[in-house]
Amino acid sequence: MNLYTANHLQPAGGARGPGNGSGSGSGPVPPSEPLYEKRQKIFPKSVKGRFRRFKWLFMVVALAIYYLTPWIRWDRGPHAPDQAVLIDLSARRFYFFFIEIWPQEFFFVAGLLVMAGLGLFLLTSAVGRAWCGYACPQTVWVDLFLAVERFIDGDRNAQIKLNASAWTFAKISKRVTKHAIWLAIAVLTGGAWIFYFADAPGLAFDFVTGQAAIVAYSTVATLTATTYILGGLMREQVCIYMCPWPRIQGAMLDEHSLVVTYNDWRGEPRSRHAKKRVAGGQSVGDCVDCDACVAVCPMGIDIRDGQQMACITCALCIDACDNVMDKIGKPRGLIAYATLDEYDGNMALATNGGQTAIEPARVRNSDGSFVDRIREFHWQVIFRTRTLIYFGIWALIGLGLVYALLTRDRLQLNVVHDRNPQFVLESDGSIRNGYTVRLLNMVPEPRTIMLSLDGLPQASMRVVGITDVPGNIVAIPAEPDKAMALRVFVTLPPDGDAKASPVRDFRFIAEDRSSHESDAYNATFNTPGGKK
Numbered sequence: 254m255n256l257y258t259a260n261h262l263q264p265a266g267g268a269r270g271p272g273n274g275s276g277s278g279s280g281p282v283p284p285s286e287p288l289y290e291k292r293q294k295i296f297p298k299s300v301k302g303r304f305r306r307f308k309w310l311f312m313v314v315a316l317a318i319y320y321l322t323p324w325i326r327w328d329r330g331p332h333a334p335d336q337a338v339l340i341d342l343s344a345r346r347f348y349f350f351f352i353e354i355w356p357q358e359f360f361f362v363a364g365l366l367v368m369a370g371l372g373l374f375l376l377t378s379a380v381g382r383a384w385c386g387y388a389c390p391q392t393v394w395v396d397l398f399l400a401v402e403r404f405i406d407g408d409r410n411a412q413i414k415l416n417a418s419a420w421t422f423a424k425i426s427k428r429v430t431k432h433a434i435w436l437a438i439a440v441l442t443g444g445a446w447i448f449y450f451a452d453a454p455g456l457a458f459d460f461v462t463g464q465a466a467i468v469a470y471s472t473v474a475t476l477t478a479t480t481y482i483l484g485g486l487m488r489e490q491v492c493i494y495m496c497p498w499p500r501i502q503g504a505m506l507d508e509h510s511l512v513v514t515y516n517d518w519r520g521e522p523r524s525r526h527a528k529k530r531v532a533g534g535q536s537v538g539d540c541v542d543c544d545a546c547v548a549v550c551p552m553g554i555d556i557r558d559g560q561q562m563a564c565i566t567c568a569l570c571i572d573a574c575d576n577v578m579d580k581i582g583k584p585r586g587l588i589a590y591a592t593l594d595e596y597d598g599n600m601a602l603a604t605n606g607g608q609t610a611i612e613p614a615r616v617r618n619s620d621g622s623f624v625d626r627i628r629e630f631h632w633q634v635i636f637r638t639r640t641l642i643y644f645g646i647w648a649l650i651g652l653g654l655v656y657a658l659l660t661r662d663r664l665q666l667n668v669v670h671d672r673n674p675q676f677v678l679e680s681d682g683s684i685r686n687g688y689t690v691r692l693l694n695m696v697p698e699p700r701t702i703m704l705s706l707d708g709l710p711q712a713s714m715r716v717v718g719i720t721d722v723p724g725n726i727v728a729i730p731a732e733p734d735k736a737m738a739l740r741v742f743v744t745l746p747p748d749g750d751a752k753a754s755p756v757r758d759f760r761f762i763a764e765d766r767s768s769h770e771s772d773a774y775n776a777t778f779n780t781p782g783g784k785k
């Protein structure tokens with residue numbers, strides 16, 4: 254089920270809902286309605302609470318990981334870079350602490366990407382758009398830019414006042430300061446990115462002294478511009494109009510997914526004058542219509558209008574409303590993470606199965622507490638069949654990758670037989686075959702690899718540039734962390750049984766006797782094969 258198309262959760266028609274009309278994606282837009290709603294400037298108010306604290310913590314950790322990771326050193330010896338995380342494009346290597354990935358091992362990266370995708374499915378089906386609300390880079394950087402804005406311009410009311418005021422020196426200096434800090438953050442963001450692709454201290458020096466490659470400057474310029482524009486200027490417009498993820502994840506939620514929900518079954522009828530209404534014999538819900546939830550929303554929407562595509566489930570409205578409930582002595586959770594199943598059950602109770610308007614008395618006892626039939630969130634809904642299947646597949650791929658990582662070869666051998674000539678008949682009657690042997694030493698240390706033949710007892714081998722003395726086994730000095738291509742000639746003497754069959758199978762074997770690592774490659778030895 255797509256939550257955004259659930260009947261009672263349709264995006265509301267209020268002017269405040271930027272997601273209005275775009276969530277269902279059905280039917281042509283009437284000509285009288287503009288396709289793009291005029292942007293209304295949003296001045297989100299600061300809020301305190303558990304979700305806000307969690308978001309701060311997550312933001313600090315995420316930014317620290319992003320900015321600092323390239324500066325972490327990792328000693329791999331003198332023959333490999335000492336940067337812990339490095340995408341070395343020129344050497345075609347990916348270093349991640351003790352792991353080194355070669356191009357032919359790219360399946361590890363592909364596997365991680367598949368795990369990341371499945372992880373998003375798992376996260377979304379369990380806790381809704383938690384990615385959007387907490388971890389998406391757009392959310393994290395917008396949060397950072399908003400914090401700077403509040404620091405310079407003050408909180409919501411001061412910002413609204415400043416925005417409406419004339420262009421005085423004070424306003425201009427505040428604007429210049431704010432945009433300068435935003436730009437500095439944007440430059441640092443772009444700058445941090447390039448450090449993942451080269452030795453960070455060296456590149457930093459080259460960059461500031463004008464000696465870095467042009468691609469480094471253009472990358473930083475591009476990322477500076479995108480960070481500043483998307484995070485500072487466009488903000489919520491990116492989530493509403495540019496990002497495909499809200500459209501996709503609408504189909505990934507089900508009735509057991511947790512989403513930020515206004516529990517109108519206990520909030521309605523809302524009233525700013527509850528005491529007066531109660532004195533007048535009217536019933537009221539818990540919502541005091543203070544608009545605190547709207548004021549803190551970074552997307553500028555009113556969660557009381559129902560589920561909306563624009564809601565990134567940052568949960569700041571929960572904090573705002575909880576603070577209000579604390580003040581008026583009502584239980585927290587008027588806005589809360591809830592499942593559609595839970596909401597529907599409580600709504601049916603409050604409306605007598607949809608036959609009446611919401612009646613607070615149906616969900617409350619005379620002492621104000623909620624009746625026992627109220628459905629509450631249980632952690633078990635997180636561990637349902639769908640999420641367990643996602644988790645099972647995710648874990649299987651992860652275990653497979655770990656197994657492949659722990660058992661992978663660090664010494665690899667590939668052999669290509671010469672296509673032409675297939676064999677050479679020497680003047681003394683012996684037969685010679687030529688091969689290109691590719692030897693990969695995938696550890697960052699030099700080592701001696703013993704190359705030998707198996708299955709051709711009388712054959713000898715000569716390795717160009719290594720030894721001219723024919724033998725059955727040759728010691729190859731392998732450079733650290735390198736692939737080497739060797740020209741190898743294998744010869745069968747005239748008194749051997751070379752001509753017994755046209756093609757003889759044998760193996761090249763490469764072995765590091767100190768680490769006992771080895772690899773073998775099946776090859777063929779071609780002969781005239783009984784031809785006179």
Ligand code: SF4
Binds near residue numbers: 554556563
């Ligand atoms: S409605 Fe609430 S959860 Fe949704 S974006 Fe606004 S503040 Fe965040």
Ligand code: SF4
Binds near residue numbers: 542557577
């Ligand atoms: S913060 Fe709570 S009480 Fe205030 S308007 Fe929003 S839902 Fe109602």
